Amino acid sequence: MDNNRRYIAKGMVKKDTKNAFNKAFVKSLPIMCSYLFVSMAYGMMMEESGFHWYYSLFASLTIYTGAFQFVLITFLSSTASIATIAVTSLLMNSRQTFYSLKFVKDFKRMGRRKLYMIHTMTDETYAVNCTLDENEPEHDDEMFFVALLSRCYWMAGAVAGGVIGQLIPFSLDGIDFCMTALFVIIFIDQWEKADNHIPAVTGIAAAILCLYVFGTTAFMLPSLILVSGILVCLNMRRPAREAADDNAGAVDNIAADNTGNTGRETQR
């Protein structure tokens, strides 16, 4: 098994690689549906904001995280400060850290593909890769192909959205609402799964407060800092009951059993 992995890592095609690819493709079909749709909306919204398909492709290639890429469009259009962009990406994408935690061992034995696997960790690939059978000899190949295919879907959709946005004869004014819609859906999903609604309510209250104090252009950064601060303080007082046996529980909460057609699928 280990030999097998080593050969494939060196680029030598083994017989079961094709089998692994086919399995991974079937597993990635739900991701394909949601990624193509969401990333096309992303490409159109980029186009509408004046950023052509190559900007969408570049952002999708380098950043590759759905919800944040949407937020970045509005940041870029309003030339938000780099600090705001940095802190927002830090907080919005911090959940990826919790996803990676679960795969530390798997990725480490994947040789030179490790960096690629780390880069392509998203809500969806996490959820799907969790469902793969670890005892299969092609397990690592399947994980790799799921990651590879998902990334291709995302980039293809982003480019297609940009090109379609250019070709459509009428104005796409208002297309940016798809971001609001996406976030509302993710929020509802999280609300339904959570047994504790304090974070959600804290988020809304802090953001509205900051909106009135700092105004529409500058409230994002203070809101995020305030919310994180409040949550850390609330947490410090709580007994560390689940901490030990929880492991990647944080992640399971967020993304497990989520390979179907649900909103969380679109929250990368």
Added chain:
Amino acid sequence: MITGTQLASGAGINIWYVLAAILISAVITFALRALPFILFKDNRMLPGWLQRLGKLLPSAIMAVLIVYCVKDIRDAMLPAGLLELIAVVIVAASYKWKHNTFLSILLGTAAYMVMIRIV
């Protein structure tokens, strides 16, 4: 978003600003994904408060983002802000009803795009 339309009309994109913004986001995002490999060999070493924060942060951040999306309602004139709220209600209601991401995004966005044109 006035600046957005200015950019769209070809006022010129500051390419260095855009590149810097995208690359910084990319570096931070990759660093977050790689963090466990750098710091922790085993997730038990992650401090408990951080693990709990990881559970609570996503829904709080999403709440902030929703407020961010509808922030212009505050300064918008009455019909525009109201239309956005109606579209949000359409999304929430249809999602509560069918739990179908595609349907709700399509419905809400289409409704919004039509409404801002006819009102």
